[in-house]
Amino acid sequence: MTVVTPSNGATTVGESIRQALGDSLNNGAGAVLMAVVLVAATTLLVSSYGLRLSRSTGDFYVASRRVSPRMNASAVAGEYISAASFLGVAGLILVEGTYGLWFPVGYTAGFLTMLLFVAGPLRRSGAYTVPDFVTLRFGSPRLRVLTVLIVVLTGWLYIVPQLHGASLALSTTAGLGEWVGPVAVVLVVLAMVLPGGMRSVTLAQAIQYWIKLCALLIPLVFILLRLGTVEPTAAPDFSAVWTETSADGTDFYRTVSLVLALMLGTIGLPHVLVRFYTNPDGDAARRTTFLLLGLLSAFYVLPVTLGVIARAVFTGAEREAHAPDTALLRLPGALFDGAAGDLLTAVVAGGAFAAFLSTASGLVVSVSGVLSQEFFGGTVRGFRIGAVLAVALPLAIAMATSHVALAGAVAMVFTFTASAMAPLLLLGIWWAQVTARGAFAGMVTGAAASLVSLTAGLVLGEGSPGSVVLLYPAAWCVPLAFAAAVLVSRFGAGHPPAGTAVTLARLHLPER
Template identity: 65%
Template sequence: MHEPLLVLGSIGLVCAVTIIISVHGLHRSRTTRDFYVASRRVPPWMNASAVAGEYLSAASFLGVAGLIMAYGTHGLWFPVGYTAGFLSLLVFVAAPLRRSGAYTIPDLMSLRFPSKLLRRLTAMIVVFTGWLYIVPQLHGAAIALSSTTGLPAWLGPAIVILVVLPTVVSGGMRSVTLAQAVQYWFKLSALLIPTVFIVLRLGVGDTNFIPDLANAFEVELVNDTQTSTYRTVSLVAALMLGTLGLSHVLVRFYTNPDGGTARRTTVLLLWLLAGFYTLPIILGVVARAVLPELGESASTDTALLQLPTALFDGLTGDLLTALVAGGAFAAFLSTASGLVVSISGVVSQEFFGGTVRGFRVGAILAMVLPIVATFVTTGLALAGAVAMVFTFTASSLAPVVLLAIWWRGLTVTGAVSGMVTGGFMSLAALLAGHLLDDAGMSMAVLQYPALWTIPLVLVVTMLVSSLGSQRPPENTDEVLARLHLPESLKQGTHSS
């Protein structure tokens, strides 16, 4: 069988292109602004492709189809929530974030409040979130490589690390932007081409698949309708607001020239995400019909990798499998690169004075803990692990970022209280839900805590800010005007 060699060739091609782009970025990145925000000159179409490239992670590429394999129509809420998160970002965050002129989320909080405590706490949450998010990417690389080639699983994470670090260290944000944009279109092609082949196969081939496809969504997830409704609403809330707390996503909006282009980037991005998510949904439905035995096991994340050879014999099936595997590695590389850039920027700003050397040291430090965590954990389902990260960010960072942008009455003590409360309560609930063996509403409340942790954080933050002795900074109105007034209006005000 040629499949292992073809898969390795496809993965090697993705890695080679990424490295070539990083070498190109080395010649273009010469200033601190190049490394952190690509000199704030990234046009909307390029930035939208880059954001989609880093956002569509292992959970999106392999995990969505795996969820449909496991849960049928209930798995559709993940792509809906992932995409809706950017609608929230478009409405509430994109333009003000760009107008802030910051490099990182801690920079944004420092602009609003001159507090070292709040800045360090924000930095710690950003780094911790990045670490949590990198682990599923490394697990996904292990799954993709071992299931398609039979090679040891540890080689997958090793490949990701050996490609990501040189890419980030050599050219920073400028290199990563171009690489992620290219990787988005490769990922889209890696799913679109197999989808076209499979649809044609089912349309003109064996019609025995048609009845199975019609019944592909028949699944009994839970008997308790109330519990199922709670899980769905809480999950969507976590995914929608969790996006607002993902530093590696937010930092991309600092690279736009101005607030208007940041909004246009988000609109284009919504179309790119919608187009992409259509494909794993279609393939997940087909996989549920063609590979019913897979839905009864814990390996549903491999559904897309197994589907081509289940429908096509010989070289065609092997080539399509290699294409999907290459696209999966593009997902792992692009998301991991964005996360490392985000963590590196924060580490450099906080501990190395914001220098290029500090950025490169931060890139190395960004991978240390995830590497250890990858080899000592067996890993949840990819989408489930990423959903936990979204729940944490939606509960800790996102509410305070929203209030910092939109509420004048926010104080330092209120922001710190909210972040600590949300981070602690969400992690405690998720850990208890993972360790305890129970069912019903009580377990759903622990496993999907966003529906109660997000309101709790908002209430705590606003109460502490309103009832405490501390007052908002004197320059609050000036900072909020900077965040919300269009650049043209501010220039006109200064000229008059």
């Protein structure tokens, strides 16, 4: 980015922005900026309608538990389809081949696990947040504090890839500085969350799902039409798309570990869990999840298909020249010349920005709700303070760190939540004999093992001896966490909380 320097030697932020915008418009990226501005304006306009309906604390935290299954399914899909789903899946298929297909499978299968084991009971608990559920089930202040730490840490870790994705998308397509994307996402998210909380976010996320769906469907239609009209000699060679995939002895372990992390990690994501508190009852929560499976299945067909096309179009050195996460952003320009390529690129960039906004806003709502409940008395004012705190640290981290492959970064967050949160929720809902000490031991064991393993893997680097086991530790971290919880519950000090039978009846029996 070129910076204008005044005669006195000082550089102003306003002049930097004006120069960046001017450069972008001059090099043909104005369409991308217009698409991003349109998505942001639509988001704020829709969320302002939710503001008219937000009048109570319940509106801010759980939308007064009156969100219908159809609306909630669209909203959950909107916030769940993050930067990793929108850009990262196609990038993984471009680089890894068939291995990249396991990501959408795991993402969708996670909600099948949610449907079968968590959605209904969690809604029937009547809690506002996951720590509230922990208090209801175990009555342990120490375990509640640990849960708060895990939920906040998960939210922070998950927000960072969204900001990195925004930085990558806007710098690649519009030539803006790497700081512009993260700052833009944070400002729009705060403008959406602070006035209306969950009520405003729900409406916006439901619309953003359909924006993201159209942002991939429209380019795919034009790309397929384009490929159908080119001469056979000039068409990409799809016959060699999968033959280049290499395999070794670690592929099976890596795949199993990844799918396990994605399946169990989904049920531990705070922004997904809080969504089920917004349904009127447990039956509605299950219907929400069932509809959600259809919406996610419909969406993931698109990035997978575009990823296959990108793998056929970008071959050899072209794959190495750019970050894999930019594959979808570069694909229209590789197949179309002039305005057509620019417009289709703008459509994809607008959808990507919607992905960053929807996931980040859901995470901010979940983290701010927990922070407000624990430290600010659960008030609306506390919710707003929590929202600012929820984005401050991730923004600082995103500005200070370099971009990591989106799908890989998100997979690490899923591994952490699968190891730390899945034992707590599944055992707490389905096993009467789990104790507060056992749940505490399972959370600490899973969180510590996964964090240490992932950190060691990143330090050693991919390709070093044992790096696959360290970078994909869910296959051993999750069983270790469950084993710690079960063993401490069975053989350690303490007993299941008094009233466990009554609590489990509340979780599993229909409200009526």
